[in-house]
Amino acid sequence: MDDLVVVDQLCKQFGSLKALDGLTLHIPRGLIFGLVGPNGSGKTTLIRVLLGLLAPTSGTVEVLGDRWPAISQRARIGYMPQLEGLYLDLTVEENTLFFASIYGLRGGERHRRIKEVLELADLADRRRTKVEFLSGGLRQRLSLACALLHEPELLLLDEPTVGVDPQLRQTFWQYFHELGAKGCTLIVSTHYLEEANHCQQLALLHFGRLLIKDTPAAIRIAAGEESLEKAFLKLSQEVSRVH
Numbered sequence: 001m002d003d004l005v006v007v008d009q010l011c012k013q014f015g016s017l018k019a020l021d022g023l024t025l026h027i028p029r030g031l032i033f034g035l036v037g038p039n040g041s042g043k044t045t046l047i048r049v050l051l052g053l054l055a056p057t058s059g060t061v062e063v064l065g066d067r068w069p070a071i072s073q074r075a076r077i078g079y080m081p082q083l084e085g086l087y088l089d090l091t092v093e094e095n096t097l098f099f100a101s102i103y104g105l106r107g108g109e110r111h112r113r114i115k116e117v118l119e120l121a122d123l124a125d126r127r128r129t130k131v132e133f134l135s136g137g138l139r140q141r142l143s144l145a146c147a148l149l150h151e152p153e154l155l156l157l158d159e160p161t162v163g164v165d166p167q168l169r170q171t172f173w174q175y176f177h178e179l180g181a182k183g184c185t186l187i188v189s190t191h192y193l194e195e196a197n198h199c200q201q202l203a204l205l206h207f208g209r210l211l212i213k214d215t216p217a218a219i220r221i222a223a224g225e226e227s228l229e230k231a232f233l234k235l236s237q238e239v240s241r242v243h
């Protein structure tokens with residue numbers, strides 16, 4: 001299997017706190033891969049390590065075939081941060097221009113992609129609005145649009161649907177599936193377990209360790225539960241009892 005991300009025995013410590021604790025995880029190409037786990041279980045830390053923003057304390061990390069920090073692969077990776085990375089005092093269009101320049105888009109291609117992502121995010125008629133005047137959901141839409149500008153092969157989405165209304169969430173997931181069908185690999189962290197059912201594979205993290213990695217259906221069956229939410233609560237409680 002062609003793995004886009006290979007994490008082996010990854011530890012990330014902040015002082016004495018082990019945010020990632022011997023995590024081993026392989027993520028195949030072309031999947032929508034979900035990261036789930038309680039607050040503080042290491043999802044954002046893992047995403048930031050994959051992006052090269054945080055250095056591993058120990059263990060190895062490969063992204064798109066390159067050893068960490070895989071700088072030369074940055075142009076193939078898109079990132080939507082958990083806390084929005086937009087410039088509030090710039091307009092919608094100025095934000096897209098800024099990110100397009102960072103990703104090295106120029107001239108006609110830059111113009112074409114900005115137009116496309118703004119239409120996709122349904123923000124074309126807001127392009128001259130300053131981001132500080134946009135609602136939370138509209139900002140999420142813009143944040144996703146900015147992550148897609150350079151048509152990345154690997155998309156890292158850290159809780160992309162927080163604060164997004166149900167209708168728009170559905171639109172986001174439809175779009176994630178379309179991207180997946182085009183061969184993009186998506187790594188998506190979420191607390192919404194009904195959404196996690198959209199993922200082809202899921203990893204459940206717990207105190208920086210991998211509790212289980214499988215398809216949503218296999219995880220439900222393994223836990224003997226009908227819903228993912230109950231399955232995850234059960235699996236997390238079982239391991240808490242052991243520790």
Ligand SMILES: Nc1ncnc2c1ncn2[C@@H]1O[C@H](COP(=O)(O)OP(=O)(O)OP(=O)(O)O)[C@@H](O)[C@H]1O
Nearest residue numbers: 014017019037038039040041042043044045046082
């Ligand atoms: N820069 C940092 N300095 C110190 N501790 C940190 C830092 N970043 C994260 N941590 C700690 O590492 C642990 C894992 O945090 P992380 O943000 O990865 O969790 P998460 O699974 O993304 O949680 P959430 O669901 O709340 O977003 C937490 O205990 C957090 O407080």
Ligand SMILES: [Mg+2]
Nearest residue numbers: 043044045082
């Ligand atoms: Mg997080």
